[in-house]
Amino acid sequence: MGFGTMDRERDWPDAIVSRLQLFVEMIGSAIARTRAEGATREALDEVRRLRDQLQRENISLQQEVKALRGHHLGLVGQSAALRPVLEQVEQVAATNSSVLLIGETGTGKELIASAIHELSPRASRPMVRVSCVAIPETLIESELFGREKGAYTGALSRQVGRFEVAHGSTLFLDEVGELSLEVQAKLLRVLEEKQVERLGSPRSVTVDVRIIAATNRDLEKAVRERRFRDDLYYRLNVFPIRMPPLRQRPDDIPLLIQSFVNEFAKSFGKCIESIDKDSIDALQRYSWPGNIRELRNTVERAMILANGPRLFISPPSLPSNAAAASLLLSDNEREHLRSVLEMTGWRVRGKDGAAEILGLKPTTLDSMMIRLGITPKGKRRDG
Numbered sequence: 001m002g003f004g005t006m007d008r009e010r011d012w013p014d015a016i017v018s019r020l021q022l023f024v025e026m027i028g029s030a031i032a033r034t035r036a037e038g039a040t041r042e043a044l045d046e047v048r049r050l051r052d053q054l055q056r057e058n059i060s061l062q063q064e065v066k067a068l069r070g071h072h073l074g075l076v077g078q079s080a081a082l083r084p085v086l087e088q089v090e091q092v093a094a095t096n097s098s099v100l101l102i103g104e105t106g107t108g109k110e111l112i113a114s115a116i117h118e119l120s121p122r123a124s125r126p127m128v129r130v131s132c133v134a135i136p137e138t139l140i141e142s143e144l145f146g147r148e149k150g151a152y153t154g155a156l157s158r159q160v161g162r163f164e165v166a167h168g169s170t171l172f173l174d175e176v177g178e179l180s181l182e183v184q185a186k187l188l189r190v191l192e193e194k195q196v197e198r199l200g201s202p203r204s205v206t207v208d209v210r211i212i213a214a215t216n217r218d219l220e221k222a223v224r225e226r227r228f229r230d231d232l233y234y235r236l237n238v239f240p241i242r243m244p245p246l247r248q249r250p251d252d253i254p255l256l257i258q259s260f261v262n263e264f265a266k267s268f269g270k271c272i273e274s275i276d277k278d279s280i281d282a283l284q285r286y287s288w289p290g291n292i293r294e295l296r297n298t299v300e301r302a303m304i305l306a307n308g309p310r311l312f313i314s315p316p317s318l319p320s321n322a323a324a325a326s327l328l329l330s331d332n333e334r335e336h337l338r339s340v341l342e343m344t345g346w347r348v349r350g351k352d353g354a355a356e357i358l359g360l361k362p363t364t365l366d367s368m369m370i371r372l373g374i375t376p377k378g379k380r381r382d383g
Contacts, residue, residue, distance in 0.1 A: 075108070075115055076259045077252035081244040085112065092239045093119035098191075100236045101214040103243025105364045106291030109214040110174060112241065117170040122210060125169035130162050133175040133363055140183055141199065145190070148200035163196045163207050170210045176236065177217035177228060178363075188232045211236065216364065246288040246295060253284045256292060260299040261311060273309040286315040289333045289368075293359030316340070316357075334372040337365070346376045 075086065092099055093116045101109040110129070117127040135143050146161030162171060179187065190196050191211065195204040213236045222228035246253070257275060265272050288294055294316065302313040317339055337358070344354045348362050355362040369375075 075111055076255050077249060078255070079249045079251040081248045082252060085241060085243065088239075088241050089115050089119065092116060092241075094121065095239075096210050098211045098213070098236050098238040100219075100238070100240045101212065101243060102219075102240055103214075103216065104245050104291055105216045105361060106293030106359050107243040107245055108292050109243055110172065112243065113170075113172045113212045113214065116212060117172075117210075120170065120210070122169050127170045127172055128162050128166035129172045129174065131174045133178040133361065137180055137183075140179065141186065144183070145186065145196045146198035148198050159198075161196060161198065163190060163209055164205060166209045167207050168209075170212055173211065173213040175215060175217075175361075176213040177215040177219055177222060181227075181229065184229045184232050188229060188235060191232075191235050246291040250284040253295070254280050256295060257283065257299055257313070260296050261303065264300055264303040268303055270303065270306060271309060272303075272306065272311045274311070276310060276312045279311070279313040282315050283313060287333065287336070289336060290359040295359075297357065297359045317343070333368075334374060337368060337372065338374055341369075341374070341376075 075082075075089075089112060099113075099116060101112055103109055114127060117123060130143065132140065142159060142161065144161050144163060146164055147159045190207070193204075194208065195206050197204050219228055219233055219237075223230045223233050257280060261272055261275065264270070283295070283298070290297075298316060299313060302311060306312075316336065337354075340357055341348070341354045344352065344357065347353045348355050348365055350356070353362070355365045358365065360368070
């Protein structure tokens, strides 16, 4: 007889009732466990989803913070080529290690040096800058190490050297590859002994200076050719940072353009509401042999000519047959430099000279002309 056929009350034995209660409890526990496991799986899935989302947001936030911090330090850009540089700046800034910045002229090596200094424990004192190519060779030693009155003919007063001025701070040696072998030897001794001797003085002065050097030369090649001391190279090359040229950072060009437009709009008193998209596209396709400095000069010229709220920017002029030109970078670079030189009547130096228009140092342009075989008559130079 089944349970469903019972039409009257019946007394069940305690043993059966106990078994039925146990059975019901087991069924209830199984149902509860199944529900709990399902809820646990859902909770774990939600935790994983939130964790992955948080990781993505954290990575994105870190990149944004670094970009904002870099922008605050004057470093504009978020490209894949620039991000490793910003990470290296963060890594080395807190140390006292020497840093060697390597890259073409105009890539922003001095800005990177300033960023390293500003993020370092030495930031309370100003960074001291020395352009090793701008100071005559006869004066570079006294500029770096100082001199006493009468140390040599024309030394009419005592001069404190840049090393002493930079005591407790950072000394930025720009274009360090231009130093003579004699000055290199004296620089090495100062770095090793942490002491300087002014010209004309036998007394040593202890200095605490962090060195950041920069070069657009291939120092390894210069070492092989015995034009640069290998021991000094190893001293400077503790933490090398290679600056990418602008042609490897096309994604940063719109940001750089906007930054320069904001700068010049303020100084020129002009209101620019928009920048022509075709202009930006053209500037992103251009190879920029003068890098960021050349881009800045190009934007400045466009801002001078601007007479409306919309800014149009033309890339530096190229030869009319540029479309059929060689795709080799060196050939395009050669033609661009030649066109600028012809425009200036082959005048390299001075106001509105080719070097100023290109945003290059005259000595750098001289070197590029030799390397690319550019001469006024169009004849190639040997070597």
